[in-house]
Amino acid sequence: MSKYEKVDVALVGGGIMSATLAAMLNHLDPKLKITAFERLGAVAMESSNPWNNAGTGHAALCELNYMPDSKDGSLPDPAKAIAINEQFQLSKQLWASFVKLGLLGDPKSFIHATPHMTFVRGEKDCDYLKRRAQVLQKQPLFEGFEFTTSHKRIAAWTPLLIEDRNQSEVIAATRITSGTDVDFGAITEQLFSSLASKKIQIQLNSEVVSIRRINEGWHLTVKNGLTGEKRFVESKFVFVGAGGWALKLLQKARIPEAKGYGLFPVSGSFLRTTNPNVVAKHKAKVYSQASVGAPPMSVPHLDTRIVAGESSLLFGPYAGAIPKFLKFGSILDLPMAIRPSNIRPYLSVAIKNLSLIKYLVTELTKTKAQRFAALQEFMPSANPQDWSMIVAGQRAQVIKRDSKGNGVLQFGTEVVTSEDGSIAGLLGASPGASTSVHIMLEVLKKSFPNDYPKWQPKLKKLIPSLGVNLNDNPKLAKQVLSATAKSLKLNR
Numbered sequence: 001m002s003k004y005e006k007v008d009v010a011l012v013g014g015g016i017m018s019a020t021l022a023a024m025l026n027h028l029d030p031k032l033k034i035t036a037f038e039r040l041g042a043v044a045m046e047s048s049n050p051w052n053n054a055g056t057g058h059a060a061l062c063e064l065n066y067m068p069d070s071k072d073g074s075l076p077d078p079a080k081a082i083a084i085n086e087q088f089q090l091s092k093q094l095w096a097s098f099v100k101l102g103l104l105g106d107p108k109s110f111i112h113a114t115p116h117m118t119f120v121r122g123e124k125d126c127d128y129l130k131r132r133a134q135v136l137q138k139q140p141l142f143e144g145f146e147f148t149t150s151h152k153r154i155a156a157w158t159p160l161l162i163e164d165r166n167q168s169e170v171i172a173a174t175r176i177t178s179g180t181d182v183d184f185g186a187i188t189e190q191l192f193s194s195l196a197s198k199k200i201q202i203q204l205n206s207e208v209v210s211i212r213r214i215n216e217g218w219h220l221t222v223k224n225g226l227t228g229e230k231r232f233v234e235s236k237f238v239f240v241g242a243g244g245w246a247l248k249l250l251q252k253a254r255i256p257e258a259k260g261y262g263l264f265p266v267s268g269s270f271l272r273t274t275n276p277n278v279v280a281k282h283k284a285k286v287y288s289q290a291s292v293g294a295p296p297m298s299v300p301h302l303d304t305r306i307v308a309g310e311s312s313l314l315f316g317p318y319a320g321a322i323p324k325f326l327k328f329g330s331i332l333d334l335p336m337a338i339r340p341s342n343i344r345p346y347l348s349v350a351i352k353n354l355s356l357i358k359y360l361v362t363e364l365t366k367t368k369a370q371r372f373a374a375l376q377e378f379m380p381s382a383n384p385q386d387w388s389m390i391v392a393g394q395r396a397q398v399i400k401r402d403s404k405g406n407g408v409l410q411f412g413t414e415v416v417t418s419e420d421g422s423i424a425g426l427l428g429a430s431p432g433a434s435t436s437v438h439i440m441l442e443v444l445k446k447s448f449p450n451d452y453p454k455w456q457p458k459l460k461k462l463i464p465s466l467g468v469n470l471n472d473n474p475k476l477a478k479q480v481l482s483a484t485a486k487s488l489k490l491n492r
Contacts, residue, residue, distance in 0.1 A: 007033045010220055010235035012208045012249060014038030015048040016184045017241035017426055019191040020094075020436045021443060023103055026198055027462070028444075028455045034200045035233070036192070037222055039207035044188035046243045046326055048433060050307045052393030054270070054285070054314055057180035058434035059088040061116035061142070062287040065299060065411070067135075069128045076128070078135045082471050084431055085141045087438035089470060090463055092180075093480065094437045095187065096487035097462040103194040110186040112306050113491040116179030117286040119154070119161055119171065119378070125289055126172035133174050140474040141481075146175045160282045160302070164380035177491045178481075179285060181306050184433040211238060211253040217422055218253070237447055240425035244325025244396030246416075248337055250425045255418045259341040260401030261427060264349065264409060265325055265334060266360070268392040270316035271375055272305075275386045279304075279311050286378070302378045315375045317392055321360040325396045342399070345407025349399050353409055395429040413439060421447035437463070 011018040060066040060081035067081040133147035155162035210221035250258035323334035413428040470477035
């Protein structure tokens with residue numbers, strides 16, 4: 001027998017986005033009846049899971065793709081890097097407030113101070129890194145940003161980059177100690193656990209298979225993954241935070257705003273070591289330049305990773321091409337997402353991004369030895385016996401239709417909202433989880449336009465810098481960042 005229920009808010013997906021939105025809405029209006037539906041047997045099993053991502057708190061401290069080089073060799077533009085950093089500050093402030101409210105536990109259970117570094121080789125990249133540092137060192141949000149070409153100094157920061165390296169090699173690095181390693185899975189689990197005590201339902205093994213519009217909201221068909229039983233839910237508002245499956249659910253909802261979108265799935269894997277002697281020599285997240293044709297999410301990096309109190313090192317990612325939109329998705333995800341409205345965007349992206357396709361094919365055909373050689377470019381002393389391969393998550397990159405009807409591959413996170421704001425969905429990957437609070441604030445603005453103004457006082461208490469660009473207010477930036485760091489037990 002079908003079960004019928006009515007809710008105010010239906011959240012599709014049990015990841016950090018749904019958890020964040022649920023926690024914010026519950027705090028802003030405790031009367032709202034909120035239910036989250038997760039098709040797997042636990043929350044945070046896809047992109048939010050700590051082993052499905054590198055755990056970088058993306059603040060543009062080390063990621064070069066947020067501040068690309070200028071074409072003429074002038075100083076690069078820091079605007080995007082500053083914007084990403086501002087967004088991450090919002091996340092840290094909310095997490096600090098949630099710790100005080102008891103929604104999150106000890107900060108050491110989900111976030112750790114971890115220096116962020118960038119490491120490059122060769123005259124050209126070293127020159128770019130120097131110019132990048134010259135710009136960022138003047139920005140309040142990047143206070144303490146260091147640059148060096150000294151092998152000795154880099155060795156002091158993290159020995160593994162220098163051990164067994166040719167001392168004549170031209171290299172450069174930047175470092176800032178305010179970086180973080182974040183367990184987004186732990187945040188998700190803790191929030192949902194706390195919300196359950198507030199009578200917010202989290203229904204596991206519950207797959208939303210249909211979404212259709214009704215007069216006062218949306219009708220959802222939910223299938224039990226264990227029994228096959230279907231039940232029906234009516235909701236005034238629906239948020240689709242289902243990773244790569246968000247697109248197909250938005251397509252099922254038949255909102256015109258979802259037309260023209262496509263997704264390009266990229267799989268990933270990492271080399272991992274738990275050897276304590278190796279792990280002890282590297283306390284940083286170190287990013288470099290991407291290979292020609294590689295997507296930004298495939299930028300090589302050697303990372304400190306802390307999960308459940310245990311430290312390890314990750315290197316990668318090694319990209320691949322699998323037509324699934326989720327790690328636990330279907331090989332039919334990609335072909336089933338093709339519609340008349342997005343055929344042209346898909347084809348034009350394929351033609352314009354042949355270098356990307358070539359890169360992915362090359363990655364797939366690499367031998368074990370060739371993959372390990374990439375690690376040795378970072379860490380010349382790496383021993384194959386210390387490292388093993390782990391499979392990470394799927395990243396579904398957004399294909400967006402441009403003004404001419406062609407497709408553009410977007411490496412970011414995009415919110416798709418119906419005209420009336422009654423349904424919203426999230427497409428894309430990085431910086432994703434790191435900027436979850438910024439993204440959910442956008443959802444609140446678009447989907448609750450009448451309520452958002454009156455929620456401002458509560459939101460300002462949760463997020464003190466809301467509505468203010470910290471980088472333009474150095475005094476306030478120092479104050480907010482110091483307070484947040486203290487609450488989260490981090491370095492300023």
